[in-house]
Amino acid sequence: MPALNALKAFEVAGRTGSFTRAAELLNVTQSAVSRQVRQLEEQLEETLLERRHHRLELTAAGRLLLQALQQSFDKIELTVRSIQEKTHFNRLRVNAPPTFTSRWLMPRLGRLREQHPELEISLTTRTQDSLAESSVLDCAIRFGNGEWEGLDNVLLMHERHIAVCAPALLVRRQDEESIDLNRFTLLHVLASDDQRYLTWQHWLKAAGIEGVDTRGGYEFDLLDHAIRAAVDGLGITIADRNMVARELASGQLTQVLNVHVDGHQSYWLVTRPEQTALPHLVQFKEWLQHEVWLAGRNQEPSSPSREPLQARL
Known part of the structure; x- marks a missing residue:
């Protein structure tokens, strides 16, 4: 499995279409987000994000992975919140x-x-x-x-x-x-x-x-x-x-x-x-x-x- 940090970096970058915005949301540097996404692409041997001049665009593989990650992270967040609230x-x-x-x-x-x-x-x-x-x-x-x-x-x-x-x-x-x-x-x-x-x-x-x-x-x-x-x-x-x-x-x-x-x-x-x-x-x-x-x-x-x-x- 790829590292969780790399998966989260890609999920936020893919959702926002921006390494800069993803870095702000994750409270890390832009270069750190870009590096994690690049390492994830190398591990999967597949391009996930196309680097355009002003915006990132998802490839077909990127869209597939993003959808799965969003669903998974949503389930994790929902479960954690439920446990914390005890209700x-x-x-x-x-x-x-x-x-x-x-x-x-x-x-x-x-x-x-x-x-x-x-x-x-x-x-x-x-x-x-x-x-x-x-x-x-x-x-x-x-x-x-x-x-x-x-x-x-x-x-x-x-x-x-x-x-x-x-x-x-x-x-x-x-x-x-x-x-x-x-x-x-x-x-x-x-x-x-x-x-x-x-x-x-x-x-x-x-x-x-x-x-x-x-x-x-x-x-x-x-x-x-x-x-x-x-x-x-x-x-x-x-x-x-x-x-x-x-x-x-x-x-x-x-x-x-x-x-x-x-x-x-x-x-x-x-x-x-x-x-x-x-x-x-x-x-x-x-x-x-x-x-x-x-x-x-x-x-x-x-x-x-x-x-x-x-x-x-």
Whole structure:
């Protein structure tokens, strides 16, 4: 086996693309990092890093070794941290989308505490946190198609989008079939700085409604903000029914027409294969699945669109 110092020097240099940055992180000289990587290459009889003018580039062999080292060092760091904290069977570090966290997960954590008082949760919502790249996280809740390379995943729930607004906005309507959406402010969620999600267009198509101008209205970077704006009477938004269940039950929001749009993507619990069977992760997974079942049982039915439409919020 190559020396551990050489492997670590290569891992940091390959990850940062710089001998200088690697030396800073390892608290050694740049020449020491360069020498260790060169010795590793000589031992393996394979070039791992191509020295460019301003940056290091990984070769095919370098990428293969870097991936293996990152996974190995992450496992070591995770195990050492668990031993040091002496809470590795109780502390669960979870990352989840911000709207899902605030609107679905947080209101249910009290029941998790009642059922598993020994389980301690550290919850983050930073979207840049990656389970594949970080040893700090134990599991993550992700929105997508269930394909995360090298990770295990369990389906939690599908999105089901409906149009909602404050009841006061609809008090003057005569019947549901004659509602004129052009008289309302439409609330949109941004996919990027200059692009909206297409949920309004998908919902209108499912409802069979034409002639609605969706170009205007208010825009928000989080679905949670759009929902809060709807509660405050600002306009109508398209939201996942799972995220507005409390407001619908309390009467803060009402559904506009009995139509929903099923999305192709869903919420998943994502874990590392080597940790999936850990007792505290199994407890958390089973609790999540039970909460999803309870939530689905309590939802009122609505009419689906004729075919699933991708409508992510």
